[in-house]
Amino acid sequence: MNALSLQDGIDKAGSPVKLLWKPGAAPWTPEVIEREYAGWRQEQAAWHKGVALLNLSHHMYDMWIEGRDSTRLLADHGANDFENFAIGQAKQYVPVTKDGNIVTDGILAREAEDRYLLSGVPAAQHWVQYHGDKGGYDVSFTTDPSSAFRPGGGDPTLFRYQIQGPLAQELVEKVCGGPLPPTKFFHSTPVSLDCRPVRALRHGMAGQAGFEFIGPWEHAEYIRETFLTAGEPLGLVQVGALAYTTPSVESGWIPSPVPGIYTDPDLREYRDHLPLYGVEGQRPLNGSYFSEDIEDYYVSPYELGYGKMISFNHDFQGRDALQRAKDTVRRTKVTLLFDAEDVREVIGEGQDPGFVLTYARHRVENATGPVGVTMQTAMIDPVGTVLSLTLIDKEFAEPGTEVWVVWGEHPGPGTPADADLDFPHVRATVQHAPFNRHARTLYRRNI
Template sequence: MTDAAQFRAFTGRPPVPYFPVMGPSENSGWMDEQLSWHENCYVGDWSFVPQIRVKGPDALKLFRDLSVNNFVNFPVGKAKHVIQCNDDGKVISEGILLRHGDDDFEYQVGTPQWTVYNAHRGGYDVEITFPITHKFQISGPKSLAVMERLTDANLLDVKFMSTKYGTIRGEDVMFLRQGMAGEVGFELQGPIENHQKVLEAILEAGKDFGMRRLGTRTFMINHLEACYPTGGMHFMNALSDDSKTDYFRFMDENLPPEWEPTPFSGPMRYNFATTFTGSWDGSDIEELYRSPIEMGWGRNIAFDHDFPGRKALEEEMANPRRTVVTLEFNSEDMKRIGGSLYDEGPVYQQLDLPENQWVSAWTDWIVKDGQKIGHATHPGYSRWFKKVLSLSFIDVEHSTPGTEVTVIWGQPGEAQTEIRATVAPAPYKQDTRRRDLTKEPGVLV
C-alpha cells in the first residue's frame, strides 16, 4: 500500500499548473474556441508532449514485450495507440507509436520514461534519442479544406492512424491522420525549429474557414466530449507506488539533457500524474490506477504474447467490474454550487470554467442507494452541449445510459454536497474521425 495522502493536491503536494510551453490560456475566448470542432475547425499546439525515438534490432521486441497490443500487422507509415501496464493490469503508459522503418519507432506519450527504463534494465539492443518536434492538431468539419490550402500533398487517401509526408512553405512535414475531437483531423509534425513558420502558415490557411487556435483553458474539453482518458487528468498512471523505487532512482540518474528546460525535469520526471483532488478519500493511491478495459481500450489488448499484466487482464476481460461512461451533471445543482459563493450557508468547491487548470487527477465518488459505485473524473463544461460532463468509471451494472446516480462534491474535511448526475454514452459526441475521405467528392471546398 502507498499512502494516498501525500498525493492530494495542495495539502500533500502542489498540483502542476498548465505550463507556459503549452501556449496562451485563451486566443479568441474559451467559449468561442470550444465551438470550433463542432462548426469549423481548430489548431491546437501539442508540441510539449515528450517523445522518444527507438532504433535498433530489438526495437519492435521492446514494445511487444512491454505492451498489450498486437504488432503482427504494423507496417511502416502506420501509427498505433500503444498501452503498457504493470503486473496488475493497470496502465503505466499509453500514447501514439509511429513506425518509421523496420527497426525505427517513435513513441509520443506523457510517460515515455517507462520504456527507456525497461530498455536499459532488459539489455535491449536499441538506441534511444529524445527529439523535440512541433505537433499541431487540425481538426473539425472544415479541416480538410484548410489542409488543401496549406499543402500540395493529397491527403484524401490517408487512412485513419496513417502518415504521409509533404511540405509547408518549403519545410518537410509529416501528416498523421487522427482526430482528438472525434472529427476528421491531422497532426502536423516536424523539427521544432520550424514551429513558428508552420504555425503561421496554418493560421493563414485557416482564416477563411473560421479556424480557431485552442488555448489551454479549453484544451481538454474535446478529450472529454470524444472520450480520450488522459493520464494525470482522468487517472493516475501506475508509477506512483512504492514498488517503483528502482525506476525513480534510474530517472534521477539518467534524466535526458533534452528535458532539462522542460516540465519533465521537475515534478514530472517520473510520471505525468503527480497529484489528485476531489471527494475520493481512499487510503491507497493504487486505487486510482485504471486498467485499459475499464477505460474502453479492451479492443487494443491481444493475448497472443506475454506482457506485464496479461493474467490480470485475462481475468478482468472475462468478468469486467467497471467501464467508462460520460456523466451529465445536473445543471440546477451546478448553479447551486456556483451560487454558494454569494448565498448564506456553506461555500462549496468551485469548478473553474470550463475546467480546472491543473494537471491533477480530479476524482469524485459516485454513489447510488448509499453504495459507492465508481469515480467521476476531471469535470468540464461543454459550451456546445451546455452541460458539465465527466468521464467516469462506474460499476458495469450501473452503466446503462439514463441511469440516475449521485456525485459527492467537495474535498474531504471541507463543505461537501451532492450532485445529481445521469449516465450517458462515452464518447458523448458522435465520432466521425474514421470516415473514408475518398468517398466524399467535393469535400475540399
C-alpha cells in the same frame, strides 16, 4: 548528493497517497502557449462548428526508440498487436504491470523498420527506457522533454499542429493544394508545404475529422502562419491552453491515469530509479473520492476502453493478469452529463461557473451508495453544461441512469474516507463515452 527518488518520497511521506494527495490542486494546462486566444468558449465552439488550430508542440514528451530490438522491447512491455504495425502508422501504446494495471498510455508511431517515436505523458517513456536498459536490449533512446522541462530551455525538436473541426478538411485542402491521399485513422501521409517536409497524421481529439501536422521545428512558424492565413476566411480560431484540455472529455480519452507502480515489491528498484520530481511523484490526487490505499486508484486498460487494443498473440509483461481480468472487470468508462441547474448552484454558487476543469477524483453515488469515480471533468460550452469522464460499476452504466457526483475536496490522510463532510451533490445522467457522436460512430473511419 544524489537526487531524490520516487521511493525516497514515498518513504518520507509515509505512503504513496500521503505523497500525492494535494487538496485543491490546480489542474494541469499546456505550457508556453497562451491561456486563451479568442476566449475559451469561442475556442470550444470552433472545433464543433468551424475549424480550430491546436498547438501540441510544447507539452508533449518525445522519446525515439531505435535499434534492432526496438520492436521486441515494445512488444515485451506493451499489450498491443505488433504483427501488422506499418511504417507511418501510430497506435495508442498500452504498457501494463505484471498485475495488469496500466502504467499510462502514449502515442507510438513507427517511423522506420527499427525506429519508433513514443509521445505523451512521460510515464510510459520512463517504463520502456528502464526495461530497455535493464533488459540489455539492443536499442538506443533519444529524448526531447516538454518545453517546461527541457534542460537549458530551447526549442522543441518537432512542431505539432492539429487542425480540427467540420471545416478542417476544407482548410487542409486549401493549404495543400488539393485533397490528401486517402489516409486511415492513426496513419500518416507525407506532404510537402512549399518544399518543407511535413507528416499529416489522421487524428483528432474532439471527435471531428482532422489532421495533426508534424515536422522539424525549424519550419514551425512558417507552417503555423500558412494555416492562419489560409484559415482566416474560414474563421480559423487558435485554441489556447484552457480550452485545449477539454476536448478529451468529449472524445472519451482519460489522460494520465495513476500508474500502477507504487506498491509492487518487485518494482522497488524501478521506484528507486524514478526521480521524485517527475510525473510519477508530482501528479496530484484530490477530490471527494479518497482512499488510503493507492491501489484503489489503479486502473485496468479494460476500464479505460482499451480492450480492443490488447492482443494476446505474443508474450508480454501483464499478459496473464489481463487474460484473467478480461471477463471480470467491474467498472467501465462513461460520460456523466451534469444537471445544468445544479452546476450553476453548486459549482457556480448560483451563477454561471465559467470555465471548469479538474482532474480530481470525485465520488459518484446513487441510492445504493458509491458506484464510481470521476477522472476528468470540464465545462463544455457548446453542450451547455459540465461533462465528466467517469469509471462506473457496469450495472449502472446504461445511458440515462441517474447518479450524483459528490462535489468537494476531501482533506486526505487523517480523515476517514467515508467521513460525512457535508459535501453538496450534483445530479448527473450517465451517457456514452465518447460523448461526442462523431467520435463514437465515425471517428476511426477513413476520410
